[in-house]
Amino acid sequence: MKKCRRCSKPATLHITDIREGVAHELHLCETCAHEYLNNAGSELPQSAEESEPFALKGTEDPDELEQLDQVVCQNCGISFREFRSQGRLGCPHDYIAFEAELIPLLENIHGDTQHCGKFPKRAPDASQRQYRLIKLRNELRNAVGQEDYEDAARLRDEIQELEQGIEGSETE
Amino acid sequence: MDFDALTGTSGEWLRGTGPDADIVVSSRVRLARNLAQFPFLSRADDSVKSELESLLRSKVEGLNLGSRLNYVNVNTLESLDRQFLVERQLISPEHAESHGSRGVGISEGENVSLMINEEDHLRIQVLRSGLALDECWEEINRIDDSLEQEVTYAFSERLGYLTACPTNVGTGIRVSVMLHLPALVLTKEIQKVFQALQKISLAVRGLYGERSQAMGDFYQISNQVTLGKSEEKLIATLKDVVPNIVSYERRVRNALVEENRQSLHDQISRAYGILQNAQTISSEETMHLLSSVRMGINLGLIDDLEIPTVNELFIHTQPAHLQKLRHEHLESADRNIARATFLRQRLSNRDTERN
């Protein structure tokens, strides 16, 4: 049995609230439902973004969608499909790997696709090296998962070497 | 960090000082940051998470905040203590509920908190009492600048600070104010405020963020857009709109007093009376009644209680705070009894209680 969304008593009433053409299901206990119906005015609005933030608008063709979903980031291994289902990206490089898919989405969320605001005063140096680290960490994760300890040890050394290289250049 | 000692105190941001603090309870700015050489947390295994935590912890502990910083290992904390930090607004509900290596650095006075391994590698938050967004921004900007000397943030010229969720990319900033709007709720005028805010892309949330319902007539108003507008611009948008809501709430309060002072006074006094005398009381009812009392103080209808005390009661009557105070795990029914006892002690015979 579902619990009341407001207190934790069992929900006995299931209200479908339609606002601006969008239906919201509310599960409430009797007390809370009574209060809700008498007091609908103070209910928090739910924005469309919160209910389905990463719907791909304008991509109606299932084949095309299927193709989009197959795109994989070479550094962290996440697929665009995985991103869409969990709503979280896998690494900073995904913004490049999924650029074609993400730009319309950003346009949709923010109404803009060009950053305007603070930037790190020390411009980040060759991001290639950073992405290489993410890639090595992903390979390390897989190696550990497959109990390939020889590979894992080699990857750890490589990560450490690269890390030290970065720290060295940062303190210059 | 001694949590038991904290049960008797509250963060500086609850002091009820600062401009418009009768309605603007607090101002908050948070920044989302990630390190360039690590995957985001959804692709981070345990060893990457612990590497991230120890790296960021050392940088956070090295910060010069002008006061002592306490670091709390959230991963090894009991769930009651995690909830306790959520109630004090020092970590997010998501941070409390997630898994693996994670922690939070908290400044003395609880104005600054730095969450490690939340949705992003680092979430910096600065809280202030009253309407003080510029002060929040100055402080958080300074903290961000000094961290940036130590680490390489994931950043692109086109998209700005890169975040795990595309809804935060760009500035990674969320600017918010917590407003107490009992009169607008009472008269249902609040709906108009929601509509006006949605039109200018500002979000409205409840006391504890994204997933919470509005409790005690508290509403958090914040920016939704993070890309394409500067931090200053986003702060200015909020600074423009907040005074309008504040004066709307004041206007409606005054109208309520003028139209029917006696019935309003009656309602507020009854709320106060219940809080002083109840033998068992739910969190929901407490929030609701405290909200009336808070407005009553601001309208001069209650004169033997201070705003900071009421602000504190909103937090101290939450479930984890009550249980910490009693040093025991309490089921809901027992909590309601403990809450009533606590309220009676804090609100009745206040002069003798203080000694």
Ligand SMILES: [Zn+2]
């Ligand atoms: Zn209920």
Ligand SMILES: [Zn+2]
């Ligand atoms: Zn990736």
